[in-house]
Amino acid sequence: MPLDLPLECPIRLSNVFKSFGSIRAVDGLDLDVPAGSCLGLLGPNGAGKSTTMRLLTGQAIADSGDLEVLGFELPKQSKSARARMGLVPQLDNLDVDVSVEENLKVSARLYRVKDIPAAVDRALDLARLTDRRKDAVDELSGGMRRRMLLARGLIHDPDLILLDEPTVGLDPQIRTQIWTLIDDLRSRGKTVLMSTHYIEEAERLADDIAVMAHGKIIARGKPSDLVTEFAGELTAEVYGPPDRLTEVRALADAEGLRSRPAGPAVAIVGADRDRHTFIPPEAVWRAASLEDVFVLLTGEEAE
Amino acid sequence: MSKDPDRMRRLEPAAIAGVMSREIANFRTFWKATAFSSLLEPTIYLLAFGLGLGTTIVTNVEGVDYIEFVGTGIVATAVIFASALPSMFGTFIKYRFQRTYDAILAAPVDVEELVTAEVLWIAMRAGFFGCFPILVCFFFGLSPTWGMLLIPFFGFVTACGFAAFGMAVAGTVSKIDQFNYVTTVVITPLFLVAGTFFPINQLPEGFQIAAQFNPLYQLVELVRGAAFGFETVDILRLLGLIVFSLVLWRIAIHQLTKRLID
Numbered sequence: 199m200p201l202d203l204p205l206e207c208p209i210r211l212s213n214v215f216k217s218f219g220s221i222r223a224v225d226g227l228d229l230d231v232p233a234g235s236c237l238g239l240l241g242p243n244g245a246g247k248s249t250t251m252r253l254l255t256g257q258a259i260a261d262s263g264d265l266e267v268l269g270f271e272l273p274k275q276s277k278s279a280r281a282r283m284g285l286v287p288q289l290d291n292l293d294v295d296v297s298v299e300e301n302l303k304v305s306a307r308l309y310r311v312k313d314i315p316a317a318v319d320r321a322l323d324l325a326r327l328t329d330r331r332k333d334a335v336d337e338l339s340g341g342m343r344r345r346m347l348l349a350r351g352l353i354h355d356p357d358l359i360l361l362d363e364p365t366v367g368l369d370p371q372i373r374t375q376i377w378t379l380i381d382d383l384r385s386r387g388k389t390v391l392m393s394t395h396y397i398e399e400a401e402r403l404a405d406d407i408a409v410m411a412h413g414k415i416i417a418r419g420k421p422s423d424l425v426t427e428f429a430g431e432l433t434a435e436v437y438g439p440p441d442r443l444t445e446v447r448a449l450a451d452a453e454g455l456r457s458r459p460a461g462p463a464v465a466i467v468g469a470d471r472d473r474h475t476f477i478p479p480e481a482v483w484r485a486a487s488l489e490d491v492f493v494l495l496t497g498e499e500a501e
Numbered sequence: 502m503s504k505d506p507d508r509m510r511r512l513e514p515a516a517i518a519g520v521m522s523r524e525i526a527n528f529r530t531f532w533k534a535t536a537f538s539s540l541l542e543p544t545i546y547l548l549a550f551g552l553g554l555g556t557t558i559v560t561n562v563e564g565v566d567y568i569e570f571v572g573t574g575i576v577a578t579a580v581i582f583a584s585a586l587p588s589m590f591g592t593f594i595k596y597r598f599q600r601t602y603d604a605i606l607a608a609p610v611d612v613e614e615l616v617t618a619e620v621l622w623i624a625m626r627a628g629f630f631g632c633f634p635i636l637v638c639f640f641f642g643l644s645p646t647w648g649m650l651l652i653p654f655f656g657f658v659t660a661c662g663f664a665a666f667g668m669a670v671a672g673t674v675s676k677i678d679q680f681n682y683v684t685t686v687v688i689t690p691l692f693l694v695a696g697t698f699f700p701i702n703q704l705p706e707g708f709q710i711a712a713q714f715n716p717l718y719q720l721v722e723l724v725r726g727a728a729f730g731f732e733t734v735d736i737l738r739l740l741g742l743i744v745f746s747l748v749l750w751r752i753a754i755h756q757l758t759k760r761l762i763d
């Protein structure tokens with residue numbers, strides 16, 4: 199296949215398994231990411247998101263399954279795939295004693311960038327760190343380092359970008375900055391695979407969401423479609439003392455409705471005001487949300 | 502896709518150069534400390550042994566002034582301490598704490614290229630700083646020879662092996678404390694029984710045979726050859742060091758692949 203032809207799916211994983219000892223980190227994963235889209239890989243901690251990313255960069259070798267990235271078969275042709283793919287890791291791994299500029303230059307060399315000064319200038323501009331280029335990474339704030347990590351992953355203008363929990367542990371304000379950068383990537387038509395365990399992040403940035411738990415995809419679709427499919431239209435939140443809430447959940451169960459704890463309340467998903475008369479009048483009715491879907495599907499509390 | 506015309510090759514110079522450039526960028530932030538200790542340490546050894554022992558207990562060994570005997574021997578000490586130790590600690594810190602290797606391996610760089618670059622860089626450094634004792638010796642009366650121009654090369658070849666050894670160890674241990682066993686059981690004996698401070702031929706025969714398998718001893722002999730005249734057997738010594746380095750290079754790649762690729 200000639201490389202210049204646009205690929206329909208830069209990432210194709212089919213029936214991929216990866217275990218660490220007795221832990222099945224990736225357990226029969228099927229995942230296609232269409233070109234030019236941003237797929238949010240949404241799953242709780244331990245779902246296997248980082249392992250999936252490592253499989254894609256050839257840093258983990260699958261026990262079985264078919265993996266194709268940018269038309270290259272993994273793990274055999276992983277190096278060619280890596281040359282055209284950018285990774286923003288979950289954990290910061292910049293060289294802290296070295297200047298911002300030097301860090302970027304090294305990365306540019308590792309990716310065989312032809313015009314290194316231009317690539318570095320572009321990355322500095324993207325991370326808005328041009329005036330800090332001579333400073334050691336150590337001297338940057340947490341938000342600056344994150345922006346730089348992102349810019350470093352884009353130093354070779356890759357076709358495919360992997361973002362592993364790009365805003366984990368960041369202040370809301372810095373998170374918004376990073377989101378703006380990711381939005382920009384999307385508007386430039388890059389293919390993005392972004393893992394996250396923040397529902398808001400997935401909802402805000404992804405065209406398409408794949409909910410991952412226990413090493414596989416358990417639901418996939420546009421955020422709004424997922425909500426309609428798995429949580430219906432309305433959710434009723436009932437507040438009250440714990441005994442009362444237990445009782446309400448039992449009633450919901452009896453009606454075949456799914457419910458979940460939601461902070462101090464119980465959320466009854468897919469409820470109907472007229473039909474489900476057991477729901478007390480003081481209940482708060484709201485539109486069903488992706489959070490409802492996430493909690494119902496994964497059994498995890500949302501963050 | 503079965504065939505791909507621009508499939509990337511193994512051991513690409515560009516990948517190796519990229520990894521080395523990262524080391525150089527970092528080295529620029531701490532080279533002064535390295536240069537300082539590389540110059541001071543052999544000076545201290547020379548003063549302590551060369552002048553301390555040399556003027557009081559022994560005056561010459563095998564027809565050479567004791568201070569020149571020790572000074573040429575200390576090159577090997579400098580080489581092992583500038584290669585095995587930084588490589589062991591540096592590698593461990595880079596993959597465990599700084600996750601540097603994760604960043605490098607996400608780029609089109611393989612473990613083989615990563616190890617090769619790290620080994621070459623450490624060995625170049627060790628080959629360079631390993632010469633400092635000779636420079637110090639000039640002040641104590643050692644006369645320069647043309648052969649001495651080969652000393653950085655001998656140091657480099659040996660350091661490749663010890664740098665690879667350090668990487669292999671770092672890729673094998675699970676905790677940084679375990680390096681203590683390696684320094685005590687491997688590095689210290691190698692350095693003490695290398696003929697640096699006393700000639701091997703006065704040791705019991707078992708030690709003499711064991712010394713032949715000590716790369717540091719071979720390096721000491723090569724450096725003394727460079728300073729006081731080569732012998733034919735020195736070619737074998739050099740070949741031995743090259744084989745040693747090649748074998749450890751492959752072992753380091755093997756151990757780090759196991760450690761870095763899940």
Ligand SMILES: Nc1ncnc2c1ncn2[C@@H]1O[C@H](COP(=O)(O)OP(=O)(O)O)[C@@H](O)[C@H]1O
Nearest residue numbers: 218221223242243244245246247248249250763
């Ligand atoms: N190198 C490893 N060795 C052993 N277990 C691992 C390793 N990497 C991941 N795991 C395990 O695999 C599971 C999935 O981990 P991970 O992919 O990091 O999840 P996520 O990124 O979704 O939080 C977890 O149970 C984790 O402990």
Ligand SMILES: [Mg+2]
Nearest residue numbers: 247248288363
């Ligand atoms: Mg993770």
